[in-house]
Amino acid sequence: MATGTTREARAHARSQEGRRAEAMPVVPATDWPDPPREAGRLVWAETVDGGSYTHQVLARGTELRLTDVGGEACGHLLLYAAGRPWERLNAADTVKVQWNAYLAEGRLLLSDQGRVLASVVADTSGRHDALCGTSTLRRNTERYGDGSPHSATPAGRELLTLAGLKNGLSPRDLPPSVSFFQGARVADDGAVEFTGSAGPGASVTLRAEQDVIVLLANVPHPCDPRPRYTCGPLQVLAWHARPTQQGDVLWDATPEARRAFLNTTAFLAAGGLA
Incomplete structure (x- = not known):
């Protein structure tokens, strides 16, 4: 179809x-064709391709499910208190306060003020990372030849910067992220070992x-040893639910969680x- 005039461009x-890409x-x-059985009313449904990003504001109590569709996704996540973005995810405190370096069901994602931003209520992967952060422009340029956000091999920090800008956040507001679906563990000698995907x-x-x-x-993942830029689709679904209440198993799982x-x-x- 021609687009040489304003009328043609509008047409x-x-x-x-009505057209949709994968x-x-x-x-x-709510038009998502196959919602999870336990989900309430869907408020966010999206497939994020490898090398892409997304962002959203979610209300307290909303549940967010990330799914590694083909076994090659790696979702790098940052969280901020809506309206108070100076309170944000602190990966170091998330690890330190809970005496555990590995994200899994029952773990909490903590802010630097000792409060819970989100809790992990289910996990079928077990391949996550709270230690390494995401990739950078310099690192990707060295590895793949380019790391700029509109290249074929964008760095995670560059994409998170774009997502942050759309929410009034600047590059200086980006702390280290946590990531899901491509694991990393610390060996006995202190080296970080890449454990890859659960499938x-x-x-x-x-x-x-x-x-x-x-x-x-x-x-x-920045520790992924494969020479090619390899990342598959990430499915994102969110629905209305309830925040964790006093008396829930998650609330009383540990003294640190309760506090x-x-x-x-x-x-x-x-x-x-509240």
Whole structure:
């Protein structure tokens, strides 16, 4: 179709209505063809291609499921308290406070203020990383020849920067991220070992324990030894649910978890947010 005039360009643009690519948001999310059986009303449904990013603001209590469709995804995640982005995911505290370096079901994603931003309520992958962060422009340029955001081999930090800018965040607001579906473990000698994927269809479900800004980049893990830029589609689904309540198993799983939840609910109650 010709686009040489304004009328032709308008006609061409309108002809695209209703067309869908394999990797794109579904709007409204309730049109997603195969929602999880346990899901409430879907509020976010999207497939993020390898080398791409996405972002969203989720209400407290929303559950977010990430699925590694083909076994090659690696979702690098940042979280911020919505409206208070100075409170953000702190990967170091997430590891240190819980006395555990590895993300799994029952772990909490903590802010630097000792509060819970999200909890891991289900996990069928077990291949995650809270130690290495995401890839950088310099690293990807050295490995693949380019790491800029619009190249064929974009770096995770560059994509998270774009996602952050769309939420009023600058590059200086980006802390180290955590990643899902491509694992890394620390060997006895202190070296980081890449453990790769659990395979196609693995998923992890997070529950927002505050209103949060979610930034996601789907790019290869920085320790992935494969010479080619390898990253497959990441499925993102979110639905209305309830935040963790006192008396839930997750709340009382450890003394550290209990304190983090108490810190969170006390803060939200004082501000009329819960």
